[in-house]
Amino acid sequence: MGIKFIYSALMKQDGKDKVQFPHRHLLGIEGLSPEEISILLDRSETYVDQNRRADKTTPVLHGRTIINLFFEDSTRTRTSFELAGKRLGGDIINMSVDTSSVKKGETLTDTAMTLNAMHPDVLIVRHPHSGAVKLLSEKVNCAVINGGDGSHEHPTQALLDALTIRRRRGGLSGLLVAICGDILHSRVARSNIHLLNTMGARVRVIAPKTLLPPEIERMGVEVFHDMSAGLKDCDIVMMLRLQRERMNGNFLPSIREYFHFFGLDYKKLGHAKEDALIMHPGPMNRGVEIDTDVADDVGRSVIREQVEMGVAVRMAVLELLALGSIGGDG
Amino acid sequence: MAVKNEYPSGKVAYINARLLDPATGLDTPGGVLTEGEIIADVGAGLFKKKDAPKDAMVIDCGGKCLSPGLVDMRIEVGDLASTALAAVSGGVTSAVCLPNTEPVIDDMSVVEFVARRARKLGLAKVYPYGAVTKGLQGIELAELGLLAESGAVAFTDGIKAVADALVMRRALSYAATFGLMIVQHPEEPALAADGVMNAGEVATRLGLFGIPPEAEVILIERDVRLAEATGGRLHIAHISTAESLDAIRRAKDRGINVTCDTAPPYFALNEAAVGDYRTFAKLSPPLRTEEDRQAVVAGLTDGTIDAIASDHAPRDEESKRLPFEQAAPGGMGLSTLLAVSLELHHNGHLGLLDVLRLITSAPAGLMGLEAGALKKGAAADLVLFDPDEGWKVNADALGGKARNSPFDGRPVQGRVLRTVVDGRTVFEPEN
Numbered sequence: 001m002g003i004k005f006i007y008s009a010l011m012k013q014d015g016k017d018k019v020q021f022p023h024r025h026l027l028g029i030e031g032l033s034p035e036e037i038s039i040l041l042d043r044s045e046t047y048v049d050q051n052r053r054a055d056k057t058t059p060v061l062h063g064r065t066i067i068n069l070f071f072e073d074s075t076r077t078r079t080s081f082e083l084a085g086k087r088l089g090g091d092i093i094n095m096s097v098d099t100s101s102v103k104k105g106e107t108l109t110d111t112a113m114t115l116n117a118m119h120p121d122v123l124i125v126r127h128p129h130s131g132a133v134k135l136l137s138e139k140v141n142c143a144v145i146n147g148g149d150g151s152h153e154h155p156t157q158a159l160l161d162a163l164t165i166r167r168r169r170g171g172l173s174g175l176l177v178a179i180c181g182d183i184l185h186s187r188v189a190r191s192n193i194h195l196l197n198t199m200g201a202r203v204r205v206i207a208p209k210t211l212l213p214p215e216i217e218r219m220g221v222e223v224f225h226d227m228s229a230g231l232k233d234c235d236i237v238m239m240l241r242l243q244r245e246r247m248n249g250n251f252l253p254s255i256r257e258y259f260h261f262f263g264l265d266y267k268k269l270g271h272a273k274e275d276a277l278i279m280h281p282g283p284m285n286r287g288v289e290i291d292t293d294v295a296d297d298v299g300r301s302v303i304r305e306q307v308e309m310g311v312a313v314r315m316a317v318l319e320l321l322a323l324g325s326i327g328g329d330g
Numbered sequence: 331m332a333v334k335n336e337y338p339s340g341k342v343a344y345i346n347a348r349l350l351d352p353a354t355g356l357d358t359p360g361g362v363l364t365e366g367e368i369i370a371d372v373g374a375g376l377f378k379k380k381d382a383p384k385d386a387m388v389i390d391c392g393g394k395c396l397s398p399g400l401v402d403m404r405i406e407v408g409d410l411a412s413t414a415l416a417a418v419s420g421g422v423t424s425a426v427c428l429p430n431t432e433p434v435i436d437d438m439s440v441v442e443f444v445a446r447r448a449r450k451l452g453l454a455k456v457y458p459y460g461a462v463t464k465g466l467q468g469i470e471l472a473e474l475g476l477l478a479e480s481g482a483v484a485f486t487d488g489i490k491a492v493a494d495a496l497v498m499r500r501a502l503s504y505a506a507t508f509g510l511m512i513v514q515h516p517e518e519p520a521l522a523a524d525g526v527m528n529a530g531e532v533a534t535r536l537g538l539f540g541i542p543p544e545a546e547v548i549l550i551e552r553d554v555r556l557a558e559a560t561g562g563r564l565h566i567a568h569i570s571t572a573e574s575l576d577a578i579r580r581a582k583d584r585g586i587n588v589t590c591d592t593a594p595p596y597f598a599l600n601e602a603a604v605g606d607y608r609t610f611a612k613l614s615p616p617l618r619t620e621e622d623r624q625a626v627v628a629g630l631t632d633g634t635i636d637a638i639a640s641d642h643a644p645r646d647e648e649s650k651r652l653p654f655e656q657a658a659p660g661g662m663g664l665s666t667l668l669a670v671s672l673e674l675h676h677n678g679h680l681g682l683l684d685v686l687r688l689i690t691s692a693p694a695g696l697m698g699l700e701a702g703a704l705k706k707g708a709a710a711d712l713v714l715f716d717p718d719e720g721w722k723v724n725a726d727a728l729g730g731k732a733r734n735s736p737f738d739g740r741p742v743q744g745r746v747l748r749t750v751v752d753g754r755t756v757f758e759p760e761n
Contacts, residue, residue: 030535109651129653130537131607150655152537187537213534214542 021320025137025144028153029194037162037198043316044163044309051087051312059089064121064322066092069111070147071127076282076307077147077156081124084314090121090322108132112139121322125149130187143321151185151213156317157281158191160309162199164302165236167309168277173200178230178272179221180206181240181262181289184213184251188281189240193219206230208262210251227262231271238279239264242289255288265291269300277302341365342753343382347391347714349374351398352687353703362396364710367752372704391714394747397686399423399454399711401702402667403591403693404513404567404639406489406660407431407456410447412731413644413664417454418757419728420665421713421746422640424694424701425454429461430488436461436472438480445481453756455711457483457699462492462501462512469494471501475508483697486513486567489614489643489660491549493519498553502562511563511696514553516574517615521545526655528601528616536607538654541616543571550574554581554588565696566590568641570615572625579634589696590634593641594663594670595736597626603736609650609657610725610734613641616659617736630688631679637693640667644732661736665728669742672717676743682717710753719745 021039029037050056066085068078078094085092097111106114108127115123122143125133130150137144148154166172177196183189183205196203197220205216206224217223224230231237242258252258264278278294278301286292295301342364349360349372361377363370363386382388402425407413417425427444429435435444435458448456460482461472474485485505491514492498498514505512522541527533529540550566554577557564569575569592581588595613600623603611611617629635643660650657671689674680680688694702701711725738749757 107648107651108653127653129655131655132653134607135651135653150537150653151539190535190537214529214540215531215534218531219535 024321025146026155026317026321027134027137027144027146029155029158029191029198030153032198034198034200037159037195040159040313040316040320041163041166043320044159044312047312047315048163048167048309051308057087057089060319061085061088061090061322064090065119066090066122066124066318066322067115067118067120068092068094068147069097069115069123069125070095071097071125071132072148074126074147077126080307080310081147081314081318084311084318087311088315088318090318108136109139112136116140116142122318145317145321148187150187151190152187153191154187155191156310156314157188158195159317160306160313161192161238161279161281162195163309163313164279164306165277168302169235172196175201175235176204176233177201177236177238178204178206178234179238179240180227180230180264182211182242182246183207183216183240184211185243185246186240190219192238193221204230204234206262208252211246227264227268228271231268234272234276236277236279237264237269237272239290241281241283242285247288259288263287263289263291264294266294269294276300279303279306282307341370341383341386343377343386343388344391344396344712344714345377345382345388346393347396348393349397349704350395350683350686351704352683353398353691353705355683356704357683359393362704362712364750364753367710369704369706369708369710372706389748394714394716396712396714398690398702398704399713399749399751400668400689401691401694401697401699402426402640402642402664402689403637403697404428404593405642405664406644407444408644408732410444410456411451413642414448414451414453414456416642416644416662416664416728418749418751419746420640421668421715421749422664423454423711423713423749423751424457424699425664426457426459426483426697428486428488429459430466430490434461434466435459435482436464436466436477438473438476441477441480441482452754453751455701455751457481457697459483459488459513460485462487463497466490468492468497471497471504474501474505474510478508478510483699484511484513484565487515489515491515491517491519495552495556499556499560502553502556502564503560506560506562509563511565513565513567514549516546516549516553516566516569517541518545518549521548525616526612527604528618530601530619532601532604536604536654543573543618543622546571546615547573547577550577554586557588558584558586561587564588568593568596568615568639569626569629569635570596570618571622575625575629575634578629582634589636591637591639591693591696592626592630592635593639594667595641595661597623597630598670598673599623599736604654607654609652609654610661610738611736612654612657612659613661613736614659627674627679630674637696638667638671638688639693640664645734646732650734660734662725662728662732662734666723666735666737666742668713668715668746669721669723669744670737672744673742675717710750712748712750713746714748714750715744715746717744719743721745
């Protein structure tokens with residue numbers, strides 16, 4: 001238990017230099033260096049180009065087995081990983097685990113050990129509980145990618161957001177980014193806070209007090225409770241999805257009240273920089289956290305571009321971890 | 331570990347010991363003579379010239395510390411046999427078990443059953459708490475008077491708070507009729523809700539929901555008021571925050587009849603022990619901040635905290651090898667109670683006798699047990715230990731099925747060399 005393998009994922013880049021990514025798993029953004037994040041983003045760029053061609057495949061993962069293990073409903077992330085795996089020529093299968101059947105007996109570690117016996121090269125895991133993906137990674141011999149664990153981290157989302165911003169703005173350093181909405185429950189927010197801080201951006205969070213976790217400022221963010229003050233001079237506005245069950249009287253009095261104070265409309269957006277980009281990890285609740293016209297504003301909203309970048313980022317992550325996990329390539 | 335039963339009715343002379351009796355403040359070279367189940371003689375002059383009675387078995391203590399067996403005022407019992415063994419391996423000769431057993435100790439027959447089973451084992455003496463409310467449901471009062479008559483030493487709903495203010499008021503008031511003590515698990519359940527560790531930066535980073543420190547102090551302040559209003563006898567279990575200590579201090583200053591205890595994790599660890607989702611560090615109440623830990627040490631030093639309990643809570647592998655949110659709270663504590671408590675002495679916060687008092691005569695006094703003192707005529711429950719010998723806590727070697735020690739891997743000082751219950755040596759470490 002707990003034996004730590006550190007492999008170097010050695011990769012030939014355009015047949016020239018070898019690039020190293022010295023982690024066996026991608027469990028979170030916290031702890032990654034700026035160089036390591038840049039390696040992932042640089043590699044993703046090549047796949048953005050490839051994904052725009054008619055022939056979108058390169059068989060770098062030919063013969064490798066990738067399992068998409070989802071303990072929580074997800075269409076977008078699962079599909080994005082599936083497409084990424086297929087475009088790299090890997091054998092990718094989806095496994096949706098009904099959490100109720102897990103409750104009936106088989107524990108997470110049992111599931112991990114069962115799958116491990118099938119010799120996968122990469123496991124992509126999404127789980128409703130924070131830390132569950134890390135626990136699972138300790139029980140298997142293959143690379144593990146965190147596809148989102150509880151309210152903890154969602155590293156590929158932060159990477160695809162970073163790639164989207166970098167392509168639009170040329171870099172991340174020095175940008176002022178506001179993350180708005182349900183920070184309390186958001187793994188997307190946490191991964192983005194880590195990544196943006198690591199890459200030298202300034203991060204603000206804007207939310208009502210009931211949707212902010214305690215001492216969030218110690219993660220290196222400025223806290224605002226007012227959209228007009230928080231959005232002032234921002235380069236990037238990241239909206240977060242608000243889960244239905246948190247809307248009515250629980251954390252918030254009503255959708256109407258939330259949209260009035262925290263929903264992104266043109267009026268509030270007017271406080272940000274004129275060319276500020278609007279982002280959202282999806283799926284959006286139109287009229288709840290974001291006004292529908294703002295979401296569809298082709299000049300400002302990069303929400304669809306984020307989806308495109310997602311496939312490219314996941315290809316890069318799969319490649320680096322899959323080739324690393326057998327230790328012999330490159 | 332070896333369990334011996336020797337000289338069940340004979341005399342045993344413990345010679346060449348450093349006698350420590352926190353009840354009287356005695357700290358002197360000397361000896362103890364036990365006869366059958368009781369202490370026949372004790373004192374500084376005893377066996378000075380190795381003049382032990384001819385018919386006694388002689389145990390040379392080699393100058394090590396001989397004190398009353400430890401008294402642990404709060405443990406959870408899973409499997410009674412392995413719990414009792416863990417107790418004596420930690421020098422604990424008397425322990426009071428929470429009523430959250432299966433079945434719940436809310437009925438006279440269960441009180442008698444627990445005491446009888448423990449007596450049969452002949453290891454540590456186990457006394458039961460009775461439930462405050464039937465089935466620990468927090469709604470209807472259990473038969474406190476009858477339970478007390480059958481042997482329940484105090485009353486608590488265990489690791490659940492008596493949450494309803496009216497139920498708590500009536501419990502304190504009714505218990506006062508018979509002079510019984512109510513022990514509260516201080517956590518306002520509505521504020522703890524989905525929390526699994528201390529609220530704050532660490533929980534925020536880990537994406538875990540926190541239990542705010544207010545959840546503890548709010549219930550303490552409420553119950554102090556209720557104790558004052560009813561004249562009831564209130565004891566607050568496992569204090570974990572600085573603010574709780576301030577509340578207790580103020581209540582004591584106002585002359586309210588309230589006492590409290592803490593457990594070793596709260597003065598020896600902080601929330602950083604959770605690290606990367608270590609479920610062995612998931613406790614109830616949760617491990618708090620370093621400032622809170624220091625405040626608990628200060629509370630022990632200045633006497634605000636009346637006793638130390640181990641909070642022993644064995645959990646099987648299956649309930650700990652889970653995602654942090656799903657894992658059961660609780661940690662083992664019997665085997666490490668002495669060594670971790672002695673850190674307070676080694677770090678200069680308390681004298682050796684003061685530390686011992688917190689785990690012998692003080693909890694015995696709170697629980698009304700005839701235990702925790704080296705005196706003629708008392709039960710011969712003793713522990714011989716070396717306060718300085720170092721060892722490393724190894725969860726795999728703590729005995730029993732469970733291994734969930736929050737102190738796993740910790741280097742500690744203070745080793746139990748022999749545990750004596752009713753005159754019989756029931757534990758000696760191997761080699």
